[in-house]
Amino acid sequence: MRILFIDIDTLRPDHMGCYGYHRNTTPNLDRIAAEGIRFNSYYCSDAPCLPSRASLVSGMFGIRNGAVGHGGTAADRRLQGPARDFVASYDQENFHNIFRQAGMHTVSISTFAERHSSWWFHAGFQEIYDIGKRGGESGEEILPVALDWIERNGSKDDWFLHLHLWDPHTPYRTPLGFPNPFKDEPLNSWITEEVFQKHLKHVGPHSINELGMYSDYESPEHPKQLGKATNLAEMKHVIDEYDCGIYYADYIMGQVFDALEAKGIYDDMAVILTSDHGETMGELGIYSEHGTADQATCRIPFLMKWPGGMRGHIDHSLHYSLDLLPTMADLLGTPKYENWDGESFSPVITEGADAGWDSLVISQMAHVCQRSARFGDWLYIRTYHDGYHLFDREMLFNIKEDPYEQFDRKEELPELCDKGARIILDWHDRAMMKSRAEIDPLWTVMKENGPYHTWHALDNYVKRLTKTGREEGAKELINRYKTKQGLWW
Template sequence: MKLLFVDIDTLRPDHMGCFGYLRNTTPNMDMVAREGVIFDNYYCSDAPCLPSRASLISGMFGIKNGAVGHGGTAGDRRLEGPGRSFCDSYDMDNFNNIFRRAGMYTASVSTFPERHSSWWFSAGFNETFNEGHRGVESGEAVLPYVLKWLDDNGTQRDDWYLHVHLWDPHTPYRAPMDFGNPFEGDGLAGTWIDDETLESHIHAVGPHSASELNMFDDNENPDLPRNPGKISCRQDLIRVFDGYDCGVAYTDKIVGEILDKLRTLGIYDDMAVIITSDHGENFGELAIYAEHATADHACCHIPFIIKWPGALKGHTDHGLHYSLDLLPTMSDLLGVDKGSRWDGQSFADTLINGTDQGRESLVISQMAHVCQRSARFGDWLYIRTYHDGFHLFDKEMLFNIKEDVHEQHNLADQYPEICARGAKIILDWHDDAMLSSPYTVDPMWTVMSEGGPFHVRGALDLYCKRLEETGRSEGAQELRRRHMHI
């Protein structure tokens, strides 16, 4: 078995052709989708980057593995503790070791472990390559090593697993300028953001709002011309979308070159290919742009495409799945024993027979920019906010994702019974997780006790001053009232 795992940072499904996007951003990945299975309700359990990959690799929710933030205590995975043997069983039972146990040589091309000091990510790889720029590199720096690795190992080894990590859709948007802009002049035909909506977003309060894309200000870096500092008109909005879509399209070009190499080597047709992401990106949802800052559909809904020998082709699955479900799925497909601590549920039979193995509901979490837990069930997304990350969110928000996928109409006051259902889903999930965990503290409360989400920690006065200087003093006043204890 040969398997290529393409790990694309910050990739929204609805900005890919195979998921219905009008722009031709992903022709190479679309081709893989036609040869395999698409999952269109696939979510990371924990967002953003570090928590998502911690859950994928460990097979456990962040509430159990502990890595739910980007800094502080919750930026590290928990230690196994007194029960630890000669080796940490979290590492021995992780995602990468599934392939080792199946007799495959494992390799990774990624800067993620160094970017987040998350060295547990490398456990189980025979070989790793770190380009060295901690996630700000573009695909052209990664591609040469991938192609060389395939030349050296592609046909020489019978069984291998290669993980390739590409960062180009991640903010700041930085696809090489010589790539050009294939979307220039199209004007975002069909966009949901009309002039009235844009105007409301310009006056919204919160980091990465339209008026401060650079988190707490509107500064621009001349070395990053695709990455504006603010959105003050429709042309700025187009520039933001173009910057992101160029990153997606450039990534697709890199993926295409890797796939061409596999075809040249004569191994593509009989091997497996997985294409997915760690999280999505807010583009106006909850009045946030160019950031992955919430526990919502925009941030936690991710693409999943798999081409697998003997599996279905051209099939789309609509069931609800977590990315951590991939661990037991690979275990089943490769005939490897499952780990006792995994929270995932296999969807292997979906791939082979089209069986519906989706969950009734999901709980998705974000603790790096805000502290939120959300329930995804039926057509609904219920969001419960514990720390608003300076966005002035209501404690409870409810959206009909089928009718309002961009989360513009909070229906919590209209449907209290549905809110109650969502709250119960979160409560039951929380109880089950804590009762099956050796730890007695929910890491969300660790984040709260250490000053709140890492990306807003200590920034209240700075941001309130910014709001006052830009005509939003009422927002500053309300933020100070809410967070006066900080």
């Protein structure tokens, strides 16, 4: 059997054609949905990049594997400890080793491990291609490596190829000669002039005033990436460039599909498409970032074409990305391990049956410290550190009626906040009882000066807010993080 696993960084599903986006961003990738299954409610358990892949590769929630942030102690996976044998079972029971246990030759074309010093990601791969730019590359540098490997090895049987593209990730970096096909195409956006004016007053990194996180700096190395947007036309440029990154990744994958078809192997092979996280494009006042535990950041695409599996099917059940480990083990007939936290959804693939969770808990600790409960039509967000966005401690959104998280309903529906908080509490208790560690890594992050992307930024950001007419926000940040030392509720 041959399996192509497409890993496109920072890809939110509602910017793909097969998920209903009005722009034709993904004509090549959409064929996977037509030839297989589209999952509508698929989430990373832990965001963003490093924590998401740590949970997928280990099969464990971040609260158990320990890697929940981008810096400090909690950016590394926990050691296995006294139970470690000659080899660590964590690296033998991981996602990539499922395919080796099934008799496949395993290959990765990715710079992820080097970008985040997350060398555990390589466990289980027999071939690794890292072009050495730590995620700064674009697709035209990856494509020759992928095409060369397919030319040399594609006709062989029993391989698993992980192919990773960064193009939708900030800074948006399609090649200078690559045109913007959406330049004259309207956004049809929920962001009206009234909404945009509110966003201009937003306090927090990666607002529309600070697309460079805490500043409006524009790097000459990335001329397509604006530092800020002051009107709707510039805001459209920001979203256009994100969409161009998706379109360019799709263009690259179209050439990969052509190479597989030229080998005569595409029709009979498995193809899987997913991402590590999505991207906020105005939700909660944030643009071009993936720094929250919400719908925009944690809902990710999942498309799967499986030989003998369902075709043209749409699944609406709730799933975690870490559910993929027991699912692949079921499909390939390999062992399943007690250490995994996921639940198999293989009946969806083989029969179109329902197989999902009643609720999910999603986490973010690199930019903010948040845990959220996703249940029914609702998203309940509980914030421990607001990442300087001045979020309330609790927020509640009906994501069916309000998918862009504009209307916080907590005041009118306290009983749903109670339900969301109880879902998080029960999940936390189960995870900590299963964990070998005594400390929830959320509190490790909080005790180590907060989320990594807030370190050493407050003083200069307060000055910038004052200079740009957001003095009240500056005063509130000082009150929360200077006067009360972070104990702001």
